[in-house]
Amino acid sequence: MEHGKRPPTERNNPRTSKIAEFDTYRIVETIHLEDIRAYEAVGCQLINIAKIVDNILKNFLKGGRVIYVGAGTSGRIGAQDAIEMWPTYGLGKDRFDYLIAGGEEALRRSVENAEDMENDAVTGLKMKNISNLDTVIGISASGTTPFVISALRYARDLGSYTVAIVNNPYSPMIGIANDSIILNTGEEVIQGSTRLKAGTSQKMVLNIISTAIAIKSGRTYGNMMIHMKAFYNKKLKQRAVNILVERYGIDEGKAREVLEKNGFNILYAMNEIEASIKAGKNDVMK
Numbered sequence: 001m002e003h004g005k006r007p008p009t010e011r012n013n014p015r016t017s018k019i020a021e022f023d024t025y026r027i028v029e030t031i032h033l034e035d036i037r038a039y040e041a042v043g044c045q046l047i048n049i050a051k052i053v054d055n056i057l058k059n060f061l062k063g064g065r066v067i068y069v070g071a072g073t074s075g076r077i078g079a080q081d082a083i084e085m086w087p088t089y090g091l092g093k094d095r096f097d098y099l100i101a102g103g104e105e106a107l108r109r110s111v112e113n114a115e116d117m118e119n120d121a122v123t124g125l126k127m128k129n130i131s132n133l134d135t136v137i138g139i140s141a142s143g144t145t146p147f148v149i150s151a152l153r154y155a156r157d158l159g160s161y162t163v164a165i166v167n168n169p170y171s172p173m174i175g176i177a178n179d180s181i182i183l184n185t186g187e188e189v190i191q192g193s194t195r196l197k198a199g200t201s202q203k204m205v206l207n208i209i210s211t212a213i214a215i216k217s218g219r220t221y222g223n224m225m226i227h228m229k230a231f232y233n234k235k236l237k238q239r240a241v242n243i244l245v246e247r248y249g250i251d252e253g254k255a256r257e258v259l260e261k262n263g264f265n266i267l268y269a270m271n272e273i274e275a276s277i278k279a280g281k282n283d284v285m286k
Helices: 024-043 046-060 072-089 112-116 118-127 146-158 197-216 234-248 252-261 266-278
Strands: 066-070 096-100 135-140 161-166 179-182
Touching (some): 046 197, 118 146, 135 146, 135 197, 234 252
Parallel strands (some): 161 179
16 A cells, blocks of 8 residues: 555654664653644644534433443543543443453453454444444554444444544544544654554543543542442542542541441532531531
8 A cells, every 4th residue: 555545553654763763761851742742633633622522421321331342542542541440430331331352351461453353343233232322432653444434324324323443544434433633643652553643542532521421420429439339448448538628628527427327438528528517417517
């Protein structure tokens, strides 16, 4: 394929063509400076991303799911974001899910041939029983991944809201999905290594989308994670204590006492405190 016809992520980066001759500091600095392009690419899409979040919310608030679909790095980024929604916001696989080419094995090791398995994408979505209430977000740096394209086509034909996240402005996924987020990060530091700034930009976008959905669907109190699964470890328990201390001005001992009584369920603990305040009881505030 001629250089000009390749996806930008597959082209050679003229700024790093001699990177093997750089000293260590200059290599580190160059990678950092190239990563700034990921930040800038996301910044150019903020209005578009906000519109897409609002579109997702229309069905999400009715019980619809968000399902990320990807292969390789993009698939693992989607899986990471979906998995973290449960401990952070109490949103499990019935709200945020993922489909990665090569299945669960691809989370642990590279399964490079899986991205060409178009039928596997359809089978995977069928097994998830997707409906027109669900949102399917296809993620691909090149924007040409057959697995992701197949998933978007199937979901779109079912009436699901579909979104393409790509790093190639000429991607065929743009014409398939209902909406697209085009992250023009350009050539990678190492030619074709899209786990670098292309992957960084994708992760930034998923952070924005999932966090905005959590906020708009009432999974936070202001900027506090009131649906966080705090019972898992000491760090999260202390974070829950901090939330109550900051919200109500009570001391740490009282906050921990109320949380322990409620199994470290932050929302239940807050409800108990609020009920005590409304009833005019002062014991919980001391």
